[in-house]
Amino acid sequence: MNTTWHFPIMILFSLLIFFAVIRLVVSKEEFKQKRNAILLLSLIVVVIDMLMGRYGAKFSLPWWIYYPVPMLMTVLLPPVVLKMNKTKTIRYLILSFLSAPFIHFCLSFFLGWKEYMPFWEIPSLQSFL
Helix, strand or coil, X not given: CCCCCHHHHXXXXXXXXXXXXXXXXXXXXXXXXXXXXXXXXXHHHHHHHHHHHHHCCCXXXXXXXXXXXXXXXXXXHHHHHCCCCHHHHHHHHHHHHHHHHHHHHHHHHHHCCCCCCXXXXXXXXXXXX
């Protein structure tokens, strides 16, 4: 089965979750005011991170580049770029760490896709029907 088309959908879903996390952390007004920075962050934190994670090993990059660099960009860039205070930063960190398992759960359970976090087995809804 050809699953290469899953990756762009995973990126799109991850972008939506990233926007939701940022929107839950910052006020509606701040979200509107900083929308250009948020769009740029989403390209870096979601798209580039996912591309590095997917193709880092494939192109023989050292693991210490394609694994921790995307993680550090996800953790450090949004609080710094959006100038989050301590409370917002803590809220962002909690939600960002919960977002990957949430994305994997949704993709695995509802669509039966196991690629997002292949080490964590989630049965699909279809397996229960």
